[in-house]
Amino acid sequence: MQEDSYKKNKQQEKTEQMNNNRNFYYNKKDRQAHEEEGFEDIDSREEEREEEIEALRRELEEEKQRHLRTRADFENFRKRMEREAESKRIHAKKEILQDLLTFLDYFDQAKKQVKDSAAAEGIEIMARQFYDLLCRHGVRPVECLGQPFDPEEQEGLGYLETGEYGEGCVCEEISPGYKFGNILLKPARVMVARNPEQDSDHK
Numbered sequence: 001m002q003e004d005s006y007k008k009n010k011q012q013e014k015t016e017q018m019n020n021n022r023n024f025y026y027n028k029k030d031r032q033a034h035e036e037e038g039f040e041d042i043d044s045r046e047e048e049r050e051e052e053i054e055a056l057r058r059e060l061e062e063e064k065q066r067h068l069r070t071r072a073d074f075e076n077f078r079k080r081m082e083r084e085a086e087s088k089r090i091h092a093k094k095e096i097l098q099d100l101l102t103f104l105d106y107f108d109q110a111k112k113q114v115k116d117s118a119a120a121e122g123i124e125i126m127a128r129q130f131y132d133l134l135c136r137h138g139v140r141p142v143e144c145l146g147q148p149f150d151p152e153e154q155e156g157l158g159y160l161e162t163g164e165y166g167e168g169c170v171c172e173e174i175s176p177g178y179k180f181g182n183i184l185l186k187p188a189r190v191m192v193a194r195n196p197e198q199d200s201d202h203k
Contacts, residue, residue, distance in 0.1 A: 090183070097139055098185050101178055103130060108175075134178075142177030142188045144170045153177060155187045165193040 107127035114120045142153050148169055149156060157174055165171040170190045177188030 090181075093137075094180055094183055094185065097134065097137065097178075097180055100130075100134060101139075101186050104134075105175065138180050139185065140179050142179055142184075144177065144188050144190055145173055146170065149190070149192045153179075153184055153187055155189045156192050157189055158191055159194040160191045161196040162193050163196060167193060167195045169193050 104127060107123055107130065111120050111123050111127070114123060144150070144154055146165055146169055148166075154170065154177065160171050162171050169192070170188075171193035172191040174189040174191065176186075178185045
C-alpha cells in the first residue's frame with residue numbers, strides 16, 4: 001500500500017513537472033510573440049511619428065511661403081500707395097505753381113504800363129522776390145536761347161531772319177518758360193532763327 005502511494009506521488013510529481021514544462025514553454029512562446037508584437041508597435045509608432053513630423057514640416061513650409069507672399073504683397077501695396085501719394089502731391093503742387101506763375105506775367109505787364117520809374121522799380125523788386133520764392137519751391141526757368149527749338153518745352157511764335165544764331169535755334173524769348181523738376185509748368189514762347197541767305201536762295 002505504501003508502494004502504491006509512493007508510485008502515485010511519483011506519478012503526480014511527474015505530471016506536475018510536465019505541466020510546469022508545458023506552461024513554461026507556452027509562456028515563453030507567448031512572451032516572444034508579445035515582444036515581437038511590441039517591436040512591431042514601436043516600429044509602427046516610429047513611422048507614424050515620422051509621417052507626423054513630415055506633415056508638420058510641409059505645413060510649416062507652406063505657412064512660411066504664405067507669409068512671404070503676404071509680406072511681398074504688403075510691400076508692393078505700400079510702395080504703390082507711396083507712389084500714388086507722391087504723384088498726387090506733385091500734381092497738386094504743379095497746379096498751385098502754375099497759378100502762381102501767372103503773377104510773374106502780371107508783374108511784367110505792369111512794368112511795361114507804369115510810366116513812373118520809381119513805381120516800375122518797385123514792381124521789379126516785387127517780381128524778383130516772387131521769382132526767388134518760386135525757385136525755393138523747385139521752379140526753374142526753361143533755358144532755350146541759342147539752343148535748337150524744342151517743341152516739347154517751347155512754343156514757337158514765328159521765324160526771325162538772323163545770322164546771330166544757327167538755323168532752327170531759338171533767337172528770341174518772348175516770354176520765359178518754367179519747369180518743376182522734369183514737369184513742364186509753362187512752355188517758353190519763342191522766335192526761331194532763319195538763315196537769311198537760305199531764305200534768299202529759296203526766292
